[in-house]
Structure formats: C-alpha cells, structure tokens
Amino acid sequence: GQQVMQIPQYQHVQEGEDFTTYCNSSTTLSNIQWYKQRPGGHPVFLIQLVKSGEVKKQKRLTFQFGEAKKNSSLHITATQTTDVGTYFCAGDLGETSGSRLTFGEGTQLTVNP
Amino acid sequence: KAGVTQTPRYLIKTRGQQVTLSCSPISGHRSVSWYQQTPGQGLQFLFEYFSETQRNKGNFPGRFSGRQFSNSRSEMNVSTLELGDSALYLCASSLIGDYGYTFGSGTRLTVV
Numbered sequence: 001g002q003q004v005m006q007i008p009q010y011q012h013v014q015e016g017e018d019f020t021t022y023c024n025s026s027t028t029l030s031n032i033q034w035y036k037q038r039p040g041g042h043p044v045f046l047i048q049l050v051k052s053g054e055v056k057k058q059k060r061l062t063f064q065f066g067e068a069k070k071n072s073s074l075h076i077t078a079t080q081t082t083d084v085g086t087y088f089c090a091g092d093l094g095e096t097s098g099s100r101l102t103f104g105e106g107t108q109l110t111v112n113p
Numbered sequence: 114k115a116g117v118t119q120t121p122r123y124l125i126k127t128r129g130q131q132v133t134l135s136c137s138p139i140s141g142h143r144s145v146s147w148y149q150q151t152p153g154q155g156l157q158f159l160f161e162y163f164s165e166t167q168r169n170k171g172n173f174p175g176r177f178s179g180r181q182f183s184n185s186r187s188e189m190n191v192s193t194l195e196l197g198d199s200a201l202y203l204c205a206s207s208l209i210g211d212y213g214y215t216f217g218s219g220t221r222l223t224v225v
Contacts, residue, residue, distance in 0.1 A: 033213050042203060043156070045213035088156065098168035099146060099210040103156035 004091045006104030014112050019076040021107035023089035030094020032065055032072045033101065038085040046074075079111050115139065117217035119204050125223045131192040134220045138185050138206030144168075145187040146214060147179060150201040159202075162187055163210055194224045 003026045013019050023032065031050045035043035047056055049065035049072060056063045062075045072089055086108045090101040118137040126132050138145050146169075147159040158171040162181035179189040185206075191198055201221050205214035 035213075035216075042216040042218050043205075045215060048213050090156075096169055097210075098144060098161050098163055099207065099214070100158055100161060100169040100171070101146070101214075102158065103148075105155050 004089060004102045004104040006089055006107055008107055009105060010108050010110075012110045012112065013079050015081060016078050019079050019083070019109055021074050021087050021089075021109075023072045023074075023091075023104050025070045025091045025102075027093060028069050029091040030069075031092050032069075033090045033092070034063060034072075034074055035088045035090060035103075036085050037088065037106070041085075043088060076109075079109070081111050081113050084109060084111050117204055117206050117215050119202075119217035119220050121220060122218065123221050123223075125225060126194050128194055128196060128224055130194050131190060132194060132222060133188055133190045134202055134204075134222075136187045136189075136204030136206075136217060138187070138204075139215055142206035142208055142215070143185055144207040144210030144214075145181055145185060146205045146207075146210075147187070147189050148203045148205065149173075150203055150219070151199075156203070159189065161210065168210070191222075196224050198222065199224045 005024045033048045034046040037043045053067045054065040060077045064073045086106040088106045089104045120135045144163045146161040149157045160179050161169040165181045176192045181187045201219045203219045205216045207214045
C-alpha cells in the first residue's frame with residue numbers, strides 16, 4: 001500500500017538555527033498536508049500543497065511540493081522555542097472521493113534556548 | 114467558533130469489552146475522519162464519513178466501525194477490545210473533505 005516516509009525522525013537545534021524535514025511518498029499524491037503536534041496535544045493543520053512544484057510560505061515556514069508530486073519539505077528559518085513539536089506530512093492519493101490521509105512518521109523537533 | 118469536541122477524554126476498558134467514542138465536528142463541517150495514534154504505528158487512518166456515508170476506510174479489522182448522524186456528529190465503536198487497541202483516537206473534521214482537517218483533542222483509550 002501507499003507509504004509516506006519522513007526524515008529525520010528527531011532533530012535537535014539551537015534556537016536561531018534552521019530546520020528542515022523531508023517527506024517522500026511511494027506513489028504520486030493528489031495533495032500533501034502538513035500538521036504540527038505539540039507535546040501532549042493534537043495535530044494542527046498548517047498548510048496544503050496541491051500543485052506540482054508549489055512553494056508556499058508562512059512567516060518563517062517554507063513548504064515545497066516536488067515536481068513529481070511524490071516529495072515535500074518543510075523548512076523553518078531561525079527556529080524559536082515555540083516551534084517545538086512533531087511535524088507530520090500527510091499525503092492523499094486522491095483515488096477516491098473524500099479524503100484518506102497517509103501520515104508520515106513525523107519529525108520531532110526540540111529547540112534549545 | 115467551537116472546535117472539534119471528542120468525548121470522553123479518557124477511557125479504561127477491559128479486554129473483550131466494547132467501547133463507543135463520540136465526536137462533534139465544527140459546525141458546518143460535513144466530513145469527519147477518525148485516526149488512531151500510537152507510539153509504534155504513528156497516525157493511522159480508520160475511516161471517513163460524509164453526509165452519513167462512509168466514503169473511505171482504512172486497513173483495520175471489522176471490530177472497528179463507525180457512523181455519522183444527520184447533524185454530522187460521528188461515533189466510532191470498537192468491539193472485543195484487545196490490548197493493542199490502546200491508543201489515542203483522534204477525530205478530525207473538514208468542510209467537505211478536500212482541505213485540511215481540524216483535529217479534536219482525542220480520546221485516550223487504555224485496554225487492560
């Protein structure tokens with residue numbers, strides 16, 4: 001079945017350093033979504049990418065969707081302690097109506113002040 | 114506006130019992146999805162409902178079932194509980210299911 005791989009599993013950075021997490025799908029995706037989950041919390045939707053080669057920015061966060069729509073990345077510039085949490089990508093094949101997201105394993109980010 | 118509400122927040126059940134979890138989506142959202150989150154398996158898709166119809170189903174045994182009511186509220190049921198069913202069960206809603214989901218705080222189920 002469809003697999004979505006995410007690396008790295010853990011990332012420790014000093015506050016102010018940059019951070020990147022990568023997501024790869026075994027199959028072409030209809031869209032990819034990114035979520036953030038704080039410790040003890042629930043996933044919170046960040047963004048959805050739909051178009052091949054799409055790049056979207058949210059303040060210090062930059063999201064990219066690959067040309068083949070099989071990979072994606074999230075880059076955070078100048079991390080802050082508020083960025084702590086686990087970042088998940090979630091891909092949708094779009095084979096059926098509605099939604100069926102396959103989540104990556106997540107990248108757990110810790111930021112040392 | 115109110116977010117996605119899941120009840121109860123915590124549950125402890127014994128092997129072999131059954132359990133029903135409830136989810137109230139954001140007002141106006143018609144797509145409701147359920148996910149199981151465990152440390153070992155991560156977030157896994159259970160099913161998605163839209164207008165009282167199951168549109169998508171994940172790879173879980175038939176012991177896991179769900180339904181959606183006319184007001185979009187949803188329930189999921191797990192029968193004959195096993196120890197491995199211990200997990201955080203998350204409900205998420207979306208307007209029609211073609212855009213990002215808003216997750217509830219989850220129900221943490223412990224099977225002993």
